[in-house]
Amino acid sequence: MSPDPDSGVVTVFAPTGIGEITAGTDLVDVVLRAATADPLGPLRSGDVVVVTSKVISKADGLVRLADQRDEAITEQTAATVARRGPTRIVRTRSGLTVAAAGVDNSNVAPGTVLVLPPDPDASAAALHAELTRRSGLDLGVVVSDTAGRAWREGQTDHAIGAAGLRVLERYAGRQDAYGNDLQVTAMAVADEIAGAADLAKAKLAGRPVAVVRGLGHLVEPTGRPDGRAADLIRPLALDLFRLGAREAVLAAVLGATGQADRYEELVALDEADRVRAVVEGAGVGADAAAVLTAVLEQA
Structure with a gap:
């Protein structure tokens, strides 16, 4: 019972x-x-x-070797939700939204990591x-x-x-x-x-x-x-929070400029390189480029 x-x-x-x-x-x-x-x-x-x-x-x-951690995170990632430097919040292939795709080095032998x-x-x-x-x-x-x-x-x-x-x-x-x-x-x-x-x-x-x-x-x-x-x-x-604030702006700009398929490529870049790549890929004039730059830098 x-x-x-x-x-x-x-x-x-x-x-x-x-x-x-x-x-x-x-x-x-x-x-x-x-x-x-x-x-x-x-x-x-x-x-x-x-x-x-x-x-x-x-x-x-x-189990993976610790020096394969970044590779393992990328393999387990279906989409990047937010990224700040090396820190990644991602949606995994099984649908979870977690930091580093759940790849973890706690409670494991030194020099190794575990994947989910x-x-x-x-x-x-x-x-x-x-x-x-x-x-x-x-x-x-x-x-x-x-x-x-x-x-x-x-x-x-x-x-x-x-x-x-x-x-x-x-x-x-x-x-x-x-x-x-x-x-x-x-x-x-x-x-x-x-x-x-x-x-x-x-x-x-x-x-x-x-x-x-x-x-x-x-x-x-x-x-x-x-x-x-x-x-x-x-x-x-x-899901009202499927992307971080900065990433939502990036996705919107890429969609508006016909570059939506470049999201995962560009979200991995540092800010200066990312802004430059987006603007160059948009192929717009100087005034529009200035607006895009301002929008991306203020996100």
Whole structure:
């Protein structure tokens, strides 16, 4: 039986005893053993298992040499959202908007970096299938990663992959305690689960897996609506912040001057070279060139 969603009690624990994960490690065996050995273990039906993307990447052998970091970021990038010098905020090929395409050098061997799983939802689904098969339990799985927020300092974990879990709790059509009709409210529960799990895992404790207990009403069979982390990604047509302020100006100028296909090429240049390249590519007269220069430099 699923726990009562109105009980107000959620338990989070991060098992110890998970050693270094390497290519080919049986993550399911590692998770089951660690959870069973924990005082709050073993796993129960309705639990949500949260696994950091790093252990997925390590088990899948997604390791690169540190001097290949820039190349790896470029390979993982579908579009540049914002760039300031070497710092890049990009949309990855899987649709995530993250710094450096999620290529990371923390909690990895010196001289190496990790890239994100190419399809985090597929990684979550594979882990979920084996965990439920071997345990015989109804479980949810979240693959988490760390990200910043556009309007706030600091970072928090969010869900980049999910399986066996409703990732959005939609309230549209319901009424609040005052009788007001709710129209657009939807809680990103998978992200909240990832953030809660991160509090238990901590960054330096060597606990890359956490179990969130008490949210069994969100655990559902795979294939149900709102059952993938990709369902949390806002469609580009509805994304009001798909580009940084400077990059939005650049894209607009390039579109107006017939150079839209040069965006990725030019956004990588420093400001002086970028302005010069845009103006030269526009092929306009001196007055128009001065206007374009002013617009780009003031962005």
